[in-house]
Amino acid sequence: xxxxxxxxxxxxxHEAQGKKEKLDLKETELRLGLPGTDGEIMGKNLIMNYNGKxxxxxxxxxxxxxxxxxxxxxxxxxxxxxxxxxAKAQVVGWxxxxxxxxxxxxxxxxxxxxxxxxxxxGGATFVKVSMDGAPYLRKVDLKMYTSYQELxxxxxxxxxxxxxxxxxxxxxxxxxxxxNGSEYVPxxxxxxxxxxxxxxxxxxxxxxSCKRLRIMKGTEAxxxxxxxxxxxxxxx
Amino acid sequence: MSEDEELPDLGGGSTRSSNSTAVSGGGGDxxxxxxxxxxxxxxxxxxxxxxxxxxxxxNAASLVCKSWYRAEALTRSxxxxxxxxxxSPRRVxxxxxxxxxxxxxxxxxxxxxxxxxxxxxxxxxxxxxAMSRSYRALEKLYLKRMSVTDDDLSFAAQxxxxxxxxxxxxxxxxxxxxxxxxxxxxxxxxxxxLMDSDVGDDEADWISCFPDNVTCLExxxxxxxxxxxxxxxxxxxxxxxxxxxxxRLNCYISIGQLYRLMIRAPQLTxxxxxxxxxxxxxxxxxxxxxxxxxFAACKSLICLSGFREIxxxxxxxxxxxxxxxxxxxxxxxNINAEQLKPVICLCHKLQTFWVxxxxxxxxxxxxxxxxxxxxxxxxxxxxxxxxxxxPVSEVGLLAISEGCRKLQSILYxxxxxxxxxxxxxxxxxxxxxxxxxxxxxxxxxxxxxxxPMDEGFGAIVKNCKKLTRLAVSGLLTDRAFSYIGQYGKLLxxxxxxxxxxxxxxxxxxxxxxxxxxxxxxxDSPFGDSALFAGLHHYYNMRFLWMSSCKVTRQGCEExxxxxxxxxxxxxxxxxxxxxxxxxxxxxxxxxSLDGPRADAPxxxxxxxxxxxxxxxTSTECRFSIARSLDFTLSVWVPCISR
Numbered sequence: 067x068x069x070x071x072x073x074x075x076x077x078x079x080h081e082a083q084g085k086k087e088k089l090d091l092k093e094t095e096l097r098l099g100l101p102g103t104d105g106e107i108m109g110k111n112l113i114m115n116y117n118g119k120x121x122x123x124x125x126x127x128x129x130x131x132x133x134x135x136x137x138x139x140x141x142x143x144x145x146x147x148x149x150x151x152x153a154k155a156q157v158v159g160w161x162x163x164x165x166x167x168x169x170x171x172x173x174x175x176x177x178x179x180x181x182x183x184x185x186x187x188g189g190a191t192f193v194k195v196s197m198d199g200a201p202y203l204r205k206v207d208l209k210m211y212t213s214y215q216e217l218x219x220x221x222x223x224x225x226x227x228x229x230x231x232x233x234x235x236x237x238x239x240x241x242x243x244x245x246n247g248s249e250y251v252p253x254x255x256x257x258x259x260x261x262x263x264x265x266x267x268x269x270x271x272x273x274x275s276c277k278r279l280r281i282m283k284g285t286e287a288x289x290x291x292x293x294x295x296x297x298x299x300x301x302x
Numbered sequence: 303m304s305e306d307e308e309l310p311d312l313g314g315g316s317t318r319s320s321n322s323t324a325v326s327g328g329g330g331d332x333x334x335x336x337x338x339x340x341x342x343x344x345x346x347x348x349x350x351x352x353x354x355x356x357x358x359x360x361n362a363a364s365l366v367c368k369s370w371y372r373a374e375a376l377t378r379s380x381x382x383x384x385x386x387x388x389x390s391p392r393r394v395x396x397x398x399x400x401x402x403x404x405x406x407x408x409x410x411x412x413x414x415x416x417x418x419x420x421x422x423x424x425x426x427x428x429x430x431x432a433m434s435r436s437y438r439a440l441e442k443l444y445l446k447r448m449s450v451t452d453d454d455l456s457f458a459a460q461x462x463x464x465x466x467x468x469x470x471x472x473x474x475x476x477x478x479x480x481x482x483x484x485x486x487x488x489x490x491x492x493x494x495x496l497m498d499s500d501v502g503d504d505e506a507d508w509i510s511c512f513p514d515n516v517t518c519l520e521x522x523x524x525x526x527x528x529x530x531x532x533x534x535x536x537x538x539x540x541x542x543x544x545x546x547x548x549x550r551l552n553c554y555i556s557i558g559q560l561y562r563l564m565i566r567a568p569q570l571t572x573x574x575x576x577x578x579x580x581x582x583x584x585x586x587x588x589x590x591x592x593x594x595x596x597f598a599a600c601k602s603l604i605c606l607s608g609f610r611e612i613x614x615x616x617x618x619x620x621x622x623x624x625x626x627x628x629x630x631x632x633x634x635x636n637i638n639a640e641q642l643k644p645v646i647c648l649c650h651k652l653q654t655f656w657v658x659x660x661x662x663x664x665x666x667x668x669x670x671x672x673x674x675x676x677x678x679x680x681x682x683x684x685x686x687x688x689x690x691x692x693p694v695s696e697v698g699l700l701a702i703s704e705g706c707r708k709l710q711s712i713l714y715x716x717x718x719x720x721x722x723x724x725x726x727x728x729x730x731x732x733x734x735x736x737x738x739x740x741x742x743x744x745x746x747x748x749x750x751x752x753x754p755m756d757e758g759f760g761a762i763v764k765n766c767k768k769l770t771r772l773a774v775s776g777l778l779t780d781r782a783f784s785y786i787g788q789y790g791k792l793l794x795x796x797x798x799x800x801x802x803x804x805x806x807x808x809x810x811x812x813x814x815x816x817x818x819x820x821x822x823x824x825d826s827p828f829g830d831s832a833l834f835a836g837l838h839h840y841y842n843m844r845f846l847w848m849s850s851c852k853v854t855r856q857g858c859e860e861x862x863x864x865x866x867x868x869x870x871x872x873x874x875x876x877x878x879x880x881x882x883x884x885x886x887x888x889x890x891x892x893x894s895l896d897g898p899r900a901d902a903p904x905x906x907x908x909x910x911x912x913x914x915x916x917x918x919t920s921t922e923c924r925f926s927i928a929r930s931l932d933f934t935l936s937v938w939v940p941c942i943s944r
Binding site: 157161164167168205 | 414416417472500502503504505528553610611634636682683685687688715742797800825
């Protein structure tokens with residue numbers, strides 16, 4: 067079945083993260099569908115999002131709000147069956163609050179959770195995101211996300227017309243396929259000024275060390291491959 | 303400051319009559335030897351028509367006869383285009399020759415809530431092309447929900463050398479690069495206001511692009527620009543703008559920087575305070591600035607907003623100006639009742655108040671006690687979720703209704719409500735013109751009685767005889783709509799979501815509300831039969847929006863057949879093979895003099911980003927598209943082929 071905006075080759079797994087969440091393809095698949103048309107996807111709130119505006123997307127924001135809920139609610143949403151009138155899942159564009167306002171509130175919420183001192187903005191980690199061929203830069207606050215998947219979701223919506231390949235560091239040949247293909251691959255510049263493939267290190271470490279993001283064509287990222295290859299070999 | 307302004311302030315008062323320039327101009331040749339009676343009539347008319355500023359009056363005058371039509375067309379200098387697709391730019395520039403001010407609105411309001419695909423349309427480009435040829439003396443440009451590119455801004459700066467006012471509300475498609483061109487190119491600019499717009503960060507230092515000499519800036523609003531700016535340049539700009547009265551800063555301005563700006567511009571009347579927090583750690587040894595005195599020095603301040611990342615401790619700095627404030631926007635300030643009270647009790651002149659529900663019912667009670675002159679209240683949710691904690695309820699609404707009898711406009715988000723409170727408001731606030739209640743839980747009844755919210759909204763339409771705008775929510779049956787149809791005789795704008803039982807609901811509205819202009823409905827069980835009930839009225843409306851209702855393709859086609867003057871746009875998302883739907887996803891229809899638009903995504907001449915499934919290889923598109931959004935936008939061409 068064809069997928070929507072994002073195509074995920076395989077889910078990332080990191081030993082360092084401890085938790086193994088190996089979701090199968092169908093669950094991570096993104097499609098455009100009405101709320102309630104596919105119960106498994108509903109919980110992800112990736113439904114009928116027409117917002118191609120620059121800036122944070124509605125569903126990203128909804129995700130953040132979800133993180134305030136406890137785990138049982140989250141799983142309950144994921145398991146809801148087909149319903150014409152979904153009771154609990156968030157619906158696109160409801161309540162009718164503009165994205166700008168939702169984004170501001172989300173940023174504030176994250177900021178306040180992070181800081182105890184007077185510097186209100188200290189909690190955010192904004193990095194610039196550029197994409198090869200795109201006429202403008204974007205900025206993302208890495209602290210808004212808790213995993214690579216969330217970051218990729220957000221990036222995918224910001225630059226909604228490309229697909230980002232997820233890098234499978236466990237599988238050397240898959241990695242090479244990705245880098246040889248025409249898909250886009252996210253890379254970042256770390257504190258030392260080195261350019262690395264995103265996904266290389268555990269999420270938290272990435273947030274600490276990432277200075278800027280660049281989404282480049284797979285073929286161009288091939289130069290970064292040696293380092294990644296090393297890691298592949300070390301892992302397997 | 304308005305999140306959903308109906309009419310832009312184009313004229314700024316009739317005394318500023320830009321119509322007066324029409325007197326010397328005019329379209330006819332002045333034959334001084336022997337003017338014909340017709341000519342005399344036209345001269346007289348032109349002189350008289352100058353005094354007609356209301357567009358409705360002018361519309362009426364233009365219908366009297368051909369002579370009046372011509373005279374009116376030549377003397378109208380302020381244009382209002384409520385729907386950019388209702389008429390072609392060329393038709394407009396052919397008819398009105400002397401336009402100095404124009405307002406153009408594009409996308410329907412529900413696009414604010416992600417209910418329209420990106421690239422749907424409302425491009426400023428075509429309007430700009432026409433205007434750049436015909437309206438070179440344009441002074442004021444107001445755009446709402448339009449798609450504007452950097453190139454557009456550049457072309458506009460070149461085309462309108464004496465442009466004085468540029469206001470963009472809820473627009474997108476441009477970035478700080480475009481703003482840089484405006485800043486440097488529009489030398490006469492007095493008003494530059496960007497509100498709720500999505501402005502891309504091109505990393506352009508646009509503030510530095512304003513000319514170096516003394517500027518004539520009177521209003522500079524950029525609070526929605528989510529990009530850092532060059533503060534030193536801003537400080538210098540403010541220092542060389544002696545006429546500056548309105549300044550709204552974005553969240554990248556710290557409170558320390560705000561202080562420096564306020565010192566430079568004590569003449570300000572409207573101030574958007576930016577982040578209202580330090581942003582950096584205050585260096586040791588550095589004294590905390592005396593913000594209180596900075597505010598005290600601004601003796602003309604009547605409107606405050608901003609507070610984007612407020613540290614509540616700093617709020618006391620605004621005490622000196624509270625007594626003069628007529629407008630206060632705390633709707634980004636997450637403060638509680640205790641933090642609000644000391645401020646609000648000083649604001650006895652307040653007429654407009656926007657706030658977050660974090661202040662809870664208790665905070666609203668304080669507002670009710672202090673702000674006897676309140677005309678407009680908006681209460682926004684901190685958490686825009688259906689099942690969140692709701693700090694405000696019917697208690698707050700009731701308190702407001704009892705204390706603020708002059709209330710004209712209310713927007714109230716809550717999680718629970720009762721009919722009793724809404725009824726009380728309908729009886730206490732008889733001046734209500736706008737009543738928008740958003741009970742965030744879908745289909746939620748009166749939380750005390752368990753009844754639908756029919757009686758509450760019924761009372762509003764019945765008792766508030768001046769009501770022109772209504773937004774309903776909560777559990778509503780067809781009865782609520784029967785009330786609206788029965789009593790809502792002045793209603794122009796109506797928003798409906800997750801309401802009603804059967805087609806009767808919509809029928810009541812279409813048959814009962816003769817002044818209905820803008821009807822937006824989502825997720826309600828109204829179908830074709832109800833749609834047909836409005837055939838007699840659709841030409842009088844600006845638009846009808848129905849999404850996730852029970853309207854079929856055939857129904858839409860039938861409407862288009864019967865009403866050739868309507869453009870009927872339908873959006874149906876592509877579904878998987880096994881999924882079918884008999885209903886269209888979105889119906890958006892509007893009257894138009896010039897038929898279906900040529901720039902609907904599917905009908906674009908050049909390959910569009912939105913053509914489903916196709917790979918876009920146009921050199922104009924810089925992206926390589928593997929998969930685009932799946933939907934089909936169909937535009938019906940009734941009988942007449944294009």
